Amino acid sequence: METILIPVDKTLDNKKKYKQAVDILTSGGVVAFPTETVYGLGALATDEQAVQKIFEAKGRPSDNPLIVHIGNKEDVSNYATGITEDAEKLMTAYWPGPLTLVFDKIPGVIASNVTPGVETVGIRMPDHPVALELLRALAGPLAAPSANRSGKPSPTEAAHVYEDLKGLIPFILDGGQTGIGVESTVLDMTTSPPTILRPGGTTQEMIEAIIGPVRAGSKSPGEQAPRSPGMKYMHYAPEAPLFVISPDTTTIREAVETLHREGKRVAIIGPDDLDVLAADWYFAVGPRNNNDAMASHLYRALRQCDLTEADIILAVETDLTGVGAAVMNRLIKAADGKRYID
């Protein structure tokens, strides 16, 4: 299959491009598109066969539910029940935006393979002009996971999608780099209080400012049963083994020396100002303690590590404030829980 990559530019008339994307979607195909978090791989959420193509292209386990993307807040009641007052408040405050809300599903509307094995459905309204224009032109719901091969870091540029899915999907709308860089927060509204199943672009602080205390999922994966089915799989992993390491310069320098003595080449992902000239590769992800910048650059850095000959990757940890919770959640998963301790 030929994969067409089409730039969509705000200043140009893009009607034809959206029409092409909509034609593919309504005839049962898949299309990759940018959101404010990461690129998604979309199929019409009511078309079971089209949704099946998402799982095939990604190589995704078929028991992991997909998020349904909508273009209008009001559409949520077409697919979900039990929309609480708290949920209404969150939608008013943060939709469109990086917040996926999990509700009880209305049976028989969304294709069953979008929500395999669960009675719930995760819904969000993305905050990106291209995603919103596509949803408006389609006038239907889009089931869309991140547009990477399963297990790889999520794509924050159209080129990442092309790298992973070239030959496997027909069409990519290229809207440039995504902004936030980590995925949406998944908040389960069926528990009381609501539970954060996946930390993401909408922080716990932001949620609690609107509805009061919520339950946060375990900070270390593996500690609790995977309520979000995706939690049990390997994620975001570059090819070389990755270890999370403390931000202390001496610790990092000694780690590099030790690894070099063992004949290993080292790539480091860390803040702009880190002074580790000895590392074989260094990928800077923004000013120290700037968790927004780190979120925005993390997946690109993980992919860049795959272009090196590093035997080991050290990723410098950050604090858990704001989107830092999401960054550390992804890093710990990419590391499969490993920490570098010399």
Ligand code: TXA
């Ligand atoms: O930012 C995002 O959320 C991106 C963009 C494309 O919208 N999408 C995304 O989708 O990250 P995906 O499929 O890569 O991750 C969806 C996560 C998975 O961990 C899945 O298990 C969880 O959301 N999820 C989806 N529906 C759920 C449900 N009904 N109950 C519990 N977890 C659900």
Ligand code: MG
């Ligand atoms: Mg994903």
